[in-house]
Amino acid sequence: MTDAATIPAIGTIGLTKVFKDFWLRPRVVAVDQLDLTVHPQQVFGLLGPNGSGKSTTIKILLGLLFPTRGRVQVMGRLPSDVALKKRIGYLPEESYLYRFLNARETLDYYGRLFGLTRASRTQRIDMLLEMVGLEAVQYRPVGEYSKGMQRRIGLAQALINDPDLLILDEPTTGLDPIGTRQIKDLILELKARGKTVLLSSHLLADVEDVCDRVAILYGGRKRAEGTVDELLTVEGSSLIETDALEPETIAKIERLIEAEEGKSVRRVESQRQKLEQLFLDIVHQAQKEGAATSGALAGGAMAEFLTRDAHLPEQVDGRALIEQLTRPAESPDVVAAPIEPAEPTGPDESVLNQLTEGDAAPASAASPGPNESAPSSEEKREPVDRGVIDDLLGGENKS
Amino acid sequence: MNAAAQSSRPKLLIAYLLIWLAVTAVTALVVLAEMFLGSWTGWITAPLCFVAILAVGRKVLADTGEMPAAKQHLARLAGSYFVVNLVGAFSLAVTEGINPYNALNLVAVIVFINGWLLVALLALARWALTRRHPVLSVARQTLDEARGLRVVNGFFLLFLLLIPMLVFLLSPDQPIRYRIQQFMTYGLGISQFLLAAFVILFGAWTLTSEFTGRQAQVSLVKPIGRGAFWLGKWLGMVILSGVLLGIAALTVYLFTVFYLARQPALDELDALLVKQEVLTARVASPPQPPDNLTNRVDKRMEEMLSTDTGRSLVIERGGQAAVRNEMLQRELAQWRSIGPYRQSERWHQDYYFTDLRRAARQSEFLSLRYKIKVKGDWGVTTKLFLVINDKPYKQIETPLDIVQRQPIPSRLVDDEGRLKITVVNLDPKISVIFPADHLELLYTVDRFGPNYLRGMVIVWIKLSFVAVLVLSLSTYLGFAVASLASGLVWAVATFSPYLLEAAGRFSAKPEDAETVRWATSVVRWVATSVAWLGQQYAAYQPIDRLAEGLYIGWDQLLGCAGWIGLAWSLPLALKAWVVFRRRELAHVQV
Numbered sequence: 001m002t003d004a005a006t007i008p009a010i011g012t013i014g015l016t017k018v019f020k021d022f023w024l025r026p027r028v029v030a031v032d033q034l035d036l037t038v039h040p041q042q043v044f045g046l047l048g049p050n051g052s053g054k055s056t057t058i059k060i061l062l063g064l065l066f067p068t069r070g071r072v073q074v075m076g077r078l079p080s081d082v083a084l085k086k087r088i089g090y091l092p093e094e095s096y097l098y099r100f101l102n103a104r105e106t107l108d109y110y111g112r113l114f115g116l117t118r119a120s121r122t123q124r125i126d127m128l129l130e131m132v133g134l135e136a137v138q139y140r141p142v143g144e145y146s147k148g149m150q151r152r153i154g155l156a157q158a159l160i161n162d163p164d165l166l167i168l169d170e171p172t173t174g175l176d177p178i179g180t181r182q183i184k185d186l187i188l189e190l191k192a193r194g195k196t197v198l199l200s201s202h203l204l205a206d207v208e209d210v211c212d213r214v215a216i217l218y219g220g221r222k223r224a225e226g227t228v229d230e231l232l233t234v235e236g237s238s239l240i241e242t243d244a245l246e247p248e249t250i251a252k253i254e255r256l257i258e259a260e261e262g263k264s265v266r267r268v269e270s271q272r273q274k275l276e277q278l279f280l281d282i283v284h285q286a287q288k289e290g291a292a293t294s295g296a297l298a299g300g301a302m303a304e305f306l307t308r309d310a311h312l313p314e315q316v317d318g319r320a321l322i323e324q325l326t327r328p329a330e331s332p333d334v335v336a337a338p339i340e341p342a343e344p345t346g347p348d349e350s351v352l353n354q355l356t357e358g359d360a361a362p363a364s365a366a367s368p369g370p371n372e373s374a375p376s377s378e379e380k381r382e383p384v385d386r387g388v389i390d391d392l393l394g395g396e397n398k399s
Numbered sequence: 400m401n402a403a404a405q406s407s408r409p410k411l412l413i414a415y416l417l418i419w420l421a422v423t424a425v426t427a428l429v430v431l432a433e434m435f436l437g438s439w440t441g442w443i444t445a446p447l448c449f450v451a452i453l454a455v456g457r458k459v460l461a462d463t464g465e466m467p468a469a470k471q472h473l474a475r476l477a478g479s480y481f482v483v484n485l486v487g488a489f490s491l492a493v494t495e496g497i498n499p500y501n502a503l504n505l506v507a508v509i510v511f512i513n514g515w516l517l518v519a520l521l522a523l524a525r526w527a528l529t530r531r532h533p534v535l536s537v538a539r540q541t542l543d544e545a546r547g548l549r550v551v552n553g554f555f556l557l558f559l560l561l562i563p564m565l566v567f568l569l570s571p572d573q574p575i576r577y578r579i580q581q582f583m584t585y586g587l588g589i590s591q592f593l594l595a596a597f598v599i600l601f602g603a604w605t606l607t608s609e610f611t612g613r614q615a616q617v618s619l620v621k622p623i624g625r626g627a628f629w630l631g632k633w634l635g636m637v638i639l640s641g642v643l644l645g646i647a648a649l650t651v652y653l654f655t656v657f658y659l660a661r662q663p664a665l666d667e668l669d670a671l672l673v674k675q676e677v678l679t680a681r682v683a684s685p686p687q688p689p690d691n692l693t694n695r696v697d698k699r700m701e702e703m704l705s706t707d708t709g710r711s712l713v714i715e716r717g718g719q720a721a722v723r724n725e726m727l728q729r730e731l732a733q734w735r736s737i738g739p740y741r742q743s744e745r746w747h748q749d750y751y752f753t754d755l756r757r758a759a760r761q762s763e764f765l766s767l768r769y770k771i772k773v774k775g776d777w778g779v780t781t782k783l784f785l786v787i788n789d790k791p792y793k794q795i796e797t798p799l800d801i802v803q804r805q806p807i808p809s810r811l812v813d814d815e816g817r818l819k820i821t822v823v824n825l826d827p828k829i830s831v832i833f834p835a836d837h838l839e840l841l842y843t844v845d846r847f848g849p850n851y852l853r854g855m856v857i858v859w860i861k862l863s864f865v866a867v868l869v870l871s872l873s874t875y876l877g878f879a880v881a882s883l884a885s886g887l888v889w890a891v892a893t894f895s896p897y898l899l900e901a902a903g904r905f906s907a908k909p910e911d912a913e914t915v916r917w918a919t920s921v922v923r924w925v926a927t928s929v930a931w932l933g934q935q936y937a938a939y940q941p942i943d944r945l946a947e948g949l950y951i952g953w954d955q956l957l958g959c960a961g962w963i964g965l966a967w968s969l970p971l972a973l974k975a976w977v978v979f980r981r982r983e984l985a986h987v988q989v
Contacts (some may be wrong), residue, residue: 055985062620064985085622096613098540100547109543112536113621118529141547157617 007076009165009196010038010061015070017056017220030056032220034070038198038213040164043191045211046200053220054200055093058169061198062090075165086114089163093170093200095154099143103134103153106142107160114161121160124305128156131306132182147174155183162305166190167198172206184210189306208232516649517555520642521546528638533623537631538638541605545639554597558643561593562586562650569659574669576677579659580946583651587942590647591858594640595865595889602636602869603882611878615984626976629870633972636866641859648855656847668806675764675843676804680850680950683768683839684758686750686820688734696726736832737824747786747823750838756816758842759809767805767820770837771797773829781831786821787811794825802837809842844950853951854941857959861939865889867968871975875982892933899934902926935962 017031031053038044046054059065060072063079077084097106104125111121129135132152137145142153151174158166168187172180187197187210201207207214208228215225224231245253254265521542528539545551565585569578606629609615619628660678664670700723703709716722738745758765771781779799785792788811797803812818818840824831869885876884891898905926907919939959941951 059616059985064616064620065983082622082624085620088620090617090620092613092616094613096617098544098547098614100544101540105543109536109540110617110621112531112539113533113618113623115531115533115622117531154617161621 007040008037008073009040009042009075010036010044010198011071011073012036012057012061013071015057015060015072016068017053017060017065018068030220031060031067034217034220034222036215036222038196040196041191041194042212043187043197043199043210045207045214046198046217047202047204047207047214048217049202052202052217054202054217055169056220057217058090058167058198058200061167062088086161087164089158089161089166091151091154091158091166091168091171093173095142095147095150097142097150097153097157100141102141103129103138103145103156106153107156110157111160116161124160124162127305128159132156148176148179151175152179155186159306163195165196165198167200169200170202171199172201172203180206186306193306517559517642517646520645524638524642533621534627534631534634537618537623537628538635541632541635542639544605545601545635551601554593555643558590558593558597558647559650561589562647562654565589574672575659575662575664576669576673578662579655579673579677582659583655583946584942586651586654587647587858587945590644590651591862591942594643594647594862595893596886597643598636598640598862598865599869599882599885599889601639602632602866603873603878603885605636606632606870606873607876607878607881610984613985619984625979629874629972629975629979633863633866633870636870637859637863640862640866644855644859644862648851652848652851671764672804672806675762675806675948676766676841677946677948678847679762679843679948680845680847681766681841681843681948682950682952683841684752684754685836685839686752688731692730692734693727696723696730699726731835732832735835735838736830737822738830740823740825740827742827743830747821750820750822752818752820752840754816755809755812755818755840755842757844758840759812759816762809762843764806765809765812765818766841767807768802768837768839768841769797769805769833770802771799771831772834773799773831781829782825783831784823784825786823788813788819789821804841807840841949847948850951851945853953853956854945857939857941857951857956860959860964861936864936864963864968867971867975871971871978874975874979888933891929892936895930895933895937898926898930902930935967939963 013035015031015034015036016029018026019028019030021027034053034057036057046057048054056065060067061074061079072079074084075087098109101109107125107128108121111124116124126135129138132155134149134152134156137149142150145153151171155171158168166187168183171183175183184206187199190197191210191212197210199207199211211228213225213227214231216223216231250265250268257263257265525539525542528535528542565582569582573581609618615628619625623631656678660673664673700719703713703722704719713719713722716725733745734748736745737748740746755765767785771783773781780796781799782794782796784794785805787807792807792811793805795805807818807820865885868888869881872881872884902923905919905923907916911919939955941955944951
């Protein structure tokens, strides 16, 4: 029996894509026997070097490419299902927008395709333009925008329908650190609202900061899958973090560890600030001082319709209002799949059975264990070693 | 509405006002200069004023800062129409030799109406497409794309400029009716050609650029099917071509009816013929072949089948029906030919026209439309004498191989609606013949306006088919190949009658080698087949009929809608849908 709550947001079994040449001879195997399950409310990262099959996988999920072999379902439907698209937002790896339309016209066009009412479109466009910091240049043709500004308007179009599933392909490409931070905040905010996010990237920090689960692709095949902690935790090593210590105290601790455990301290150093944080602090300071800029602004608060309760009167429940605003216009003919907290992400038999229609699912060597669970965004992560990921991507330990 | 948009509105209104004032002032300046100093001043003042307006307009628009792109385009178009205004007025003043002030007023009215009509119709079309249906949204986006591309705006300008420029081709020495016919043929013909080229090029661009620019990867992951997306593109093209065709048609109509038709005619006949033969809608009635003509054919057929030789000849010539038809055509050709004056039994021939009572009631004159051919090189004219209802009517000297018209008073039609015209060949040396379909009596059945409208709808249907064709090819071909292939198909279909005629004459000589004869046969067969496929498209030629003042009936309009709009277009649209659904829209580098 298949319960609606167990329907994965994304499910692929044995997904294979072979690109052929002019004479229909197999040229490149872009995706090879890929088994993937993304549950609702998860932020799932597709990690891999260039040409590993991330974008191909995403384009198959969106119906832009057709699989050579294997099965694909998105929210329980085939990718070619037009009604399904009402619940999906997609940011491609580059912003493929109409150069002759301005930002407002661009968002209006995509809003129309979703069947949003005029009032709804106007409200959302205003909010999104403010959110991505393009309000001041909204009447300038998109063709005149810088790459980063185009990414911002691209992100806005992906959110115009308040999607249940957001697919982001290299979302931080071309963005400054502020934009990058905003994207990460947005992803976490959407996750908190129960949305599902599929994030494709080859930037390790992007994935590490926001993803519940990660699959690492190489050569079209899945090489590893699990939570970030599971993949990055280094066995046989402990880390203690305190405020700055006096040398004498450190010496005492060293002696204590040697006496109790018979082990020595390998390294003691002062904590360093992340470069990203340093950069953000400097820019925020400049903005406080009113320094002028001709580019995109830092961007405003999260669009109201994308948040839970922010900016709303106290007596109004944010989610209820959003649903009231969006439900009639957006998806009259689509029954939204019930959103449940992320299920354990192991090889759920009922999910696989649904995809395979009774066939036994092939066991993946890289499948996660049964005790895995998606951590919440509030969960504090231990500092981890990136060496494992780096090893998988190129064998070069950069830690 | 946000603060930025609100703040730009008052500035925008001021900008429009200033541009409008500048246009008015310059128009007045040019007119005054021409009135008091001579028409030559227009050639100097107009460009100077134009440059000044551009400078002022640019400054004013620049001051408005960030402004909605749509309104920027409107402002640019408004400036462009003013240029068209001036060029048209001066060309009219020079070629027509009329008062520059009047010429300016006339062209100003026409171009002013047209220019703002384009703006208004595009705005109306966008407004009509505001419903939230995805097909309408894509159609609207197609209009926006046209408006946003510089090359398309350049085409708009050329399009509006060209029709007023056609006055250069008109000679004041010609009879009015010829000038009207010439203007209609050139104006509508060039418009039709330009619009077909526009539909082909922009149609190919609007779809193929979705793939090359990858915008389709964003649009088609929204809730719109590929068929609906394609349909939206087609709808946008149809609306766009309709708007442009409407403007061209209105230009020609206004210029013809309110200017050319009111110019002083060469004589009374000229003035009469404008109303009776050009600005009207007439039907053609061919003469009735004699009753005994088919009887003669049947009798000869029976005689042929009664002998063994005849029967084998029938089989050799393709069967009874083919042979009978061949005999019938020969008899009809014989009936349409007239021998030399008093040198043969058939030096005069009677032609009976029937069912003319309604025609006699509705119009003062009927028009005998004919063309004369002779065998051999016998000069450029020949003399005929017409006898109507057994009473001498008129001797005419007529050019050879050119369509001619002879007015016949409708009072000569008898009470039974019959008219007998006896044609006498006055040349004692040569035989003359009326080719098939080139001897007919024309009479009015409708007004020019409704006829003109039906003709333009037919042109629009044909343009819509061209849009289907190019968008269908663009689902799997690139811009260059799709536009070239569409252009080729359009050209073959449009010129299929000429192609058929040429293919019919294309043959190898007996002394040619076997290979050459074989290759010639293949080429001829291919050309004939292709032209045969396209002849249905060429069969609907409303522009020629309008210039001739011929009636375009509802049957023709519905026939065109059925054949071109449905029978030809639907399979192409279906093919496009099938191909588009199966097409992978992304090319991933791995």
